[in-house]
Amino acid sequence: MQRYIVRRVFYALISLVLLSITIFCLIRFTGDPAVLMVEPGASEADLQAIRQEFGLDKPWVVQYGVFMVNMARGDFGMSIYYREPAFELYLQRLPASLLLAAVAMSISLLIGIPIGILSAVRVNSWLDTIGKTFSILGLSLPSFWVGLLLIMIFSVSWGWLPSSGSGTFWHILMPAFSLGWVFSAAYTRMARSAMLDVLGSEYIKLARLKGLPEKLVIAKHAFKNAVIPVLTLAGINLVIMMNVAVVVESVFAWPGIGRLLYEGISNRDFPVVQTTVLMGGMMIVVINLLVDILYAYVDPRIRYGQ
Amino acid sequence: MDSSTASVIDSVVLSADRPSRWSGLLRSFYEAPFVPLLILVLLVLTAVGADWLAPHDPTIGNLRARYLPPVWEERGSSEYLLGTDHMGRDVLSRLIHGSRISLVVATAAVLLAGVIGTTLGILSGFRGGWIDQVVMRLTDAWMALPTISFAILLAALLRPSEWNLVVILAAVYWTRYARVIRGEVLSLKERDFVRLAIVAGCSRTRIMGTHILPNIANSAIVMATLQFGVVIIAEATLSFLGVGVAPPQPAWGLMLFEGKSGLMTGFWWLSIFPGVCIMLVVLAANLLGDWFRVWSDPQLRQL
Numbered sequence: 323m324q325r326y327i328v329r330r331v332f333y334a335l336i337s338l339v340l341l342s343i344t345i346f347c348l349i350r351f352t353g354d355p356a357v358l359m360v361e362p363g364a365s366e367a368d369l370q371a372i373r374q375e376f377g378l379d380k381p382w383v384v385q386y387g388v389f390m391v392n393m394a395r396g397d398f399g400m401s402i403y404y405r406e407p408a409f410e411l412y413l414q415r416l417p418a419s420l421l422l423a424a425v426a427m428s429i430s431l432l433i434g435i436p437i438g439i440l441s442a443v444r445v446n447s448w449l450d451t452i453g454k455t456f457s458i459l460g461l462s463l464p465s466f467w468v469g470l471l472l473i474m475i476f477s478v479s480w481g482w483l484p485s486s487g488s489g490t491f492w493h494i495l496m497p498a499f500s501l502g503w504v505f506s507a508a509y510t511r512m513a514r515s516a517m518l519d520v521l522g523s524e525y526i527k528l529a530r531l532k533g534l535p536e537k538l539v540i541a542k543h544a545f546k547n548a549v550i551p552v553l554t555l556a557g558i559n560l561v562i563m564m565n566v567a568v569v570v571e572s573v574f575a576w577p578g579i580g581r582l583l584y585e586g587i588s589n590r591d592f593p594v595v596q597t598t599v600l601m602g603g604m605m606i607v608v609i610n611l612l613v614d615i616l617y618a619y620v621d622p623r624i625r626y627g628q
Numbered sequence: 629m630d631s632s633t634a635s636v637i638d639s640v641v642l643s644a645d646r647p648s649r650w651s652g653l654l655r656s657f658y659e660a661p662f663v664p665l666l667i668l669v670l671l672v673l674t675a676v677g678a679d680w681l682a683p684h685d686p687t688i689g690n691l692r693a694r695y696l697p698p699v700w701e702e703r704g705s706s707e708y709l710l711g712t713d714h715m716g717r718d719v720l721s722r723l724i725h726g727s728r729i730s731l732v733v734a735t736a737a738v739l740l741a742g743v744i745g746t747t748l749g750i751l752s753g754f755r756g757g758w759i760d761q762v763v764m765r766l767t768d769a770w771m772a773l774p775t776i777s778f779a780i781l782l783a784a785l786l787r788p789s790e791w792n793l794v795v796i797l798a799a800v801y802w803t804r805y806a807r808v809i810r811g812e813v814l815s816l817k818e819r820d821f822v823r824l825a826i827v828a829g830c831s832r833t834r835i836m837g838t839h840i841l842p843n844i845a846n847s848a849i850v851m852a853t854l855q856f857g858v859v860i861i862a863e864a865t866l867s868f869l870g871v872g873v874a875p876p877q878p879a880w881g882l883m884l885f886e887g888k889s890g891l892m893t894g895f896w897w898l899s900i901f902p903g904v905c906i907m908l909v910v911l912a913a914n915l916l917g918d919w920f921r922v923w924s925d926p927q928l929r930q931l
Contacts, residue, residue, distance in 0.1 A: 340769035462911040467903040565774035602774035
């Protein structure tokens, strides 16, 4: 187990280093970062001053070293637009993103699991057809369009919900639904296939042979096991949701990290964009590491297999 | 988005419906889903014939005909069947020309990603050793990147244009091919025909090209079909955020972005029609991909 964990942590570290190198190189391959840091139309002398201030005239290796050391200290550079440390801006926006992701997650699970389970229990019935249609539709509608449709229906036509901003419970409903939409389709599929697997297993046959009422077999014996893989996936998806929310947040002006990224692009605020992407990558690496370790802890075959 | 779609694609594999009766490959080909195929054929036709089909110029508007609703609405004009936008440009013509952008960008991006991913996957799986380690660690790191944010970062660095968009999307979506293909190559490598080729003294390039490549082509094509929809959505998302196709080009995502400001004032057609186009194409690609995956895999087909 220890060797396994050490190996996984090592891989995760490699991922993080590669991640930082990728982003570091991209910025320097695709143009002069000094140009990205000043307002358009700055003079050559200004550029030179910026290069010296941020050490952009030093060799790449040195620059990368400085970049890594600063990052390790939580220094991701100053936002050009807000004149504040980019990392602090990020931390300020994080709670809103977490809230949105959590609500979206709950909505998508509440929609996805029941539809998937019902679909599996009544295989090839009209319920199943609805479930399958729903899951393929979920994959095919861009989340921002779902958002636009919701605004059209609930804000413009009926005037029930506010179309943008945050603050009250009502503000979160539409963004959370748009964000959760594609995930609920994914959970429908997963819940359906997991339930089908469970229903074919021996212990369900035994439960039925014992003469348990079908409702009890489904609700108590099958349901619990079918939901486990969905919930595991949901844990990982929480992190992913926070990082794909950018388009939904920009539709609804939700003040999360996605909105920060969007503003970063509009304002040509490069340190902010870089921070958001890097932090997103780190979160994903860390959550993957945790899941790997958790799996190995639960299932000995994984830790001895490698 | 990618990781979620990845898990979705995985669950597609798990929840595949097993067609009951199959009598021969030819017959099965006739069972290709008709409607999705029709939609995609229509897409290609409109993309090719956009110049003839579009009644108006997609980028030049008539400022006296701004915000006209579709023809069946009260103020609608038969000259602009699906209405006009904030610059008086014909929505229908823009949709028709937009199909070309969607098709070209998505096809090119999927092909480029497929070539990069498949090449790396074969190399990594067949050569093993340090090459494998390097490629797989790179794939891991790349997969950890938050897809859409990473694409936005790239798009913000590069100038917005169709070809840069292709490069960006390919750069983001090659990893799945590499992962899956590598796995397949690992098991192919142990098969007798590959061993025989090694014993017979074939060069590595020859084995990878003529013995391994044809055997993984199916998986690559299935993945490409399923990714087509994902890439179209990604392109629309980037354009919607203003870092994809540059105005005044008529990309569907861009049209939705431009139409958003008219949403609260009731210009619904600007937000509905481009979205419906995206939905139809992606739906068609997903359904066809699903069908193709089942068709190309004898185990799922229960032959």
